[in-house]
Amino acid sequence: MFIALKKSMAASILLAALALVSCNATTQQNSATGQTEADASKADPEKLVVALLPDESVSTVIQNSQGLKEHLENELDKEVELFVSTDYSSMIEAMSRGRLDLAYFGPLSYVLAKTRSDIEPFAALMKDGETTYQAIIVTHAESGIDSLDEIAGKVMAFGDPASTSSHLIPKSMLVERVDLVAGEAYEEVFLGAHDAVAIAVQNQNADVGGLSKPIFETLVDKGVIDPETVIVLEESDPYPQYPWAMRSDLDPALKEKISSAFLDLQDETVLDAFNADGFGAIEDADYDVLRQMTTLLDLNIEELAQ
DSSP states (O other): OOHHHHHHHHHHHHHHHHHHHHHHHHHHHHHHHHHHHHHHHHHHOSEEEEEOOEEEEOOHHHHHHHHHHHHHHHHSSEEEEEEEEESSHHHHHHTTTTTSSSOOHHHHHHHHTTTTTTTEEEEEEETTTEEEOOOOEEEEEEEESSSSGGGGTEEEEEEOTIIIIIIHHHHHHHHHOOOBBBBBBEEEEOOOOOHHHHHHHHSSSSEEEEEEHHHHHHHTTTTTTTTTTTTEEEOOOOOOOOOOEEETTHHHHHHHHHHHHHHHHHHHHEEEETTTSSSEEOGGGHHHHHHHHHHHTTOOOHHHHH
């Protein structure tokens, strides 16, 4: 009887062990299946979150981008949610946390985002056949400032610290052309957006300001800025345009459809909102010139990306 009892206990232990192994295998299989499904959903989401630069007021950016939203929904057969952050750093942070699928960056904000996110640029705004643009430095017509060297001792307004044409380029113009360094030769103030810079100069709340030439022209066309009051002191050299970038871990087929939706876009009602003739193909190496500029100005990319 003792032997029979031992056999019975051994059999029970064996059955329990087999059940545990089976349970673990099922759990692992379910976990793997769930992970695979989650990865597939992330790679090909039902809804795409598309971020836009806060270079004008949020309401203006959202309103101007409705045509693009409808275009993408039709071309990709997906729901599109537009996202506009309060500033450039918040947009970079959102991308780094995987909350965005596509984003329309400024050249510098793209470079900063690239240091924190696995993203790839695929299209840039095109005007007159070129995927480049310029920044400008403006002043009030009655400021008495006629050249860049006369900015010494004045107040210079910039947009966002992570802005290319409303910070990086105009600041580098002053260093390279007249050897004026911010904080030493002039006082710098950051107002957040391009339109805020132009308005501050127009209202004489700042002596000079730096912003995007295309945005300035749009503000003039809309009657927001009087070109007889706010005058252009100097223009920058051409620099690579604002890029569209997407998550690198999106499904390859979806990435191809997204690229085509931009590169083949010819709807003038959509393009007019971006003051563009179309979008042209670009790659990461096109933005190395911005990386070199941050070195010239001794700017810490990691700190700017925060």
